Amino acid sequence: MFNAVAEPRRREILDLLMEGERPVGDIVERLELGQPQVSKHLKVLREVGLVDAREDGRMRVYRLNGRGLKPIHDWVSNYERTWSERFDALDVVLDELKDKEARDERP
Amino acid sequence: MFNAVAEPRRREILDLLMEGERPVGDIVERLELGQPQVSKHLKVLREVGLVDAREDGRMRVYRLNGRGLKPIHDWVSNYERTWSERFDALDVVLDELKDKEARDERP
DNA sequence: TTGACACATTCCCATATGGGTATATATTGT
DNA sequence: ACAATATATACCCATATGGGAATGTGTCAA
Numbered sequence: 001m002f003n004a005v006a007e008p009r010r011r012e013i014l015d016l017l018m019e020g021e022r023p024v025g026d027i028v029e030r031l032e033l034g035q036p037q038v039s040k041h042l043k044v045l046r047e048v049g050l051v052d053a054r055e056d057g058r059m060r061v062y063r064l065n066g067r068g069l070k071p072i073h074d075w076v077s078n079y080e081r082t083w084s085e086r087f088d089a090l091d092v093v094l095d096e097l098k099d100k101e102a103r104d105e106r107p
Numbered sequence: 108m109f110n111a112v113a114e115p116r117r118r119e120i121l122d123l124l125m126e127g128e129r130p131v132g133d134i135v136e137r138l139e140l141g142q143p144q145v146s147k148h149l150k151v152l153r154e155v156g157l158v159d160a161r162e163d164g165r166m167r168v169y170r171l172n173g174r175g176l177k178p179i180h181d182w183v184s185n186y187e188r189t190w191s192e193r194f195d196a197l198d199v200v201l202d203e204l205k206d207k208e209a210r211d212e213r214p
Numbered sequence: 215t216t217g218a219c220a221c222a223t224t225c226c227c228a229t230a231t232g233g234g235t236a237t238a239t240a241t242t243g244t
Numbered sequence: 245a246c247a248a249t250a251t252a253t254a255c256c257c258a259t260a261t262g263g264g265a266a267t268g269t270g271t272c273a274a
Binding site for chain 3: 245246247248249252253254255256259261262263264265266267268269270271273274
Binding site: 024038057059 | 219220221222223224
């Protein structure tokens with residue numbers, strides 16, 4: 001899944017979908033990439049759960065599923081303290097509290 | 108650079124280096140991977156600035172440079188709000204403050 | 215039903231990449 | 245100087261992957 005995001009065009013697709021759901025055609029236009037290529041990238045993103053598709057007539061509307069990026073966020077966050085000196089003991093505690101709250105609210 | 112981190116073994120190397128600097132031999136042992144392979148992975152990580160090397164006699168001691176992961180962290184953080192409902196307006200303000208402080212301290 | 219449209223899938227090709235093996239380079243110890 | 249050690253590099257091979265072109269599938273409109 002790190003792999004899915006390692007592709008520049010796929011990151012562009014995700015960035016685009018952050019604006020809102022989009023049919024394939026729109027993505028093809030914006031990325032200036034062939035339609036089959038976009039479909040293939042979307043397939044990869046679908047397989048790792050980073051996007052969902054909704055059928056609307058003869059078009060498929062793709063929607064971002066940002067939660068799929070949480071594993072990456074979690075992994076990278078472990079390294080945050082190596083560059084952010086502000087990420088000291090207090091910050092760690094606060095972040096853990098924030099995480100705990102989030103878990104309690106949506107178990 | 109996303110690419111460098113997309114490789115599982117390279118992430119293992121980074122995770123290992125989080126414990127502290129290590130010569131190549133130690134990494135080879137821990138990863139149970141060939142020495143040339145480890146050297147090649149380290150080369151990739153060096154080229155994207157995720158690790159630094161220090162010469163110590165006939166061995167090269169590699170050290171983590173976590174700051175190189177900041178771009179990834181920044182990119183993924185844009186998506187955090189899509190899965191964390193606690194990431195509301197107040198949190199955004201607080202995080203921006205934290206960023207600002209960090210910039211002021213290390214410009 | 216037929217044709218146009220939106221998208222997915224297939225096939226082909228060029229390139230990149232990771233592992234394995236062998237070898238080169240540099241440094242230490244004797 | 246020589247052998248051993250630590251690491252880097254070169255070469256080979258199998259596989260994965262992205263783009264391009266062609267084709268398949270399902271849907272709407274007339």
